[in-house]
Amino acid sequence: MNMEKTLFDDLVQSLKEADAITKGKTKASRRFDVTPPDVKAVREQIGLSQSEFARLMRVSIKTLQNWEQHRRNPTGPAAALLKIVSTAPEVALKSLHA
Template sequence: MKKDDTLFDELHTSLKQAVAIRKGEMQPSRVFKVETIDVKATREKTRLSQREFAEAIQVSVRTLQNWEQGHRNPTGPAVALLKIVASAPDVAVRALRA
């Protein structure tokens, strides 16, 4: 069997598995959970403008706008910071401005 045939067979098998998973006939080997945070709602809890909030969390206004509009998602430390702000907005803003 040639290398191209092997690749095709593996791809064909993968597609069959994907269809079976979609139909509920098979469980996926792993599931990736993408955590989202409502950045706009979080900012609104602080009663800060986009500019003020972006300055407080040290990102550009454009980055904040992209997060709020769902064009991009915050990652890593930004997610952790936004969770803190969401859970205790007044305390977080006070700490960020200190």
């Protein structure tokens, strides 16, 4: 069997498994729960106003307010940056203000 056929068969099997998991016919082999950061707590931890923190995060105040009120959750780079700010605020602030 050639490599392309093997890869294709693996992909088809993965899609079948995903379909079965989605329909509740089988359980996922593993599951990861990612807890979104508490944006307001992070902002208050470093003592910035909403406008200052929105500017630091390079987002609009409206986006920040949506995060703080849990109407939306930060994703991707914004979530990663929030994690850095909450873990090492001095380093993050120094780096972002440079």
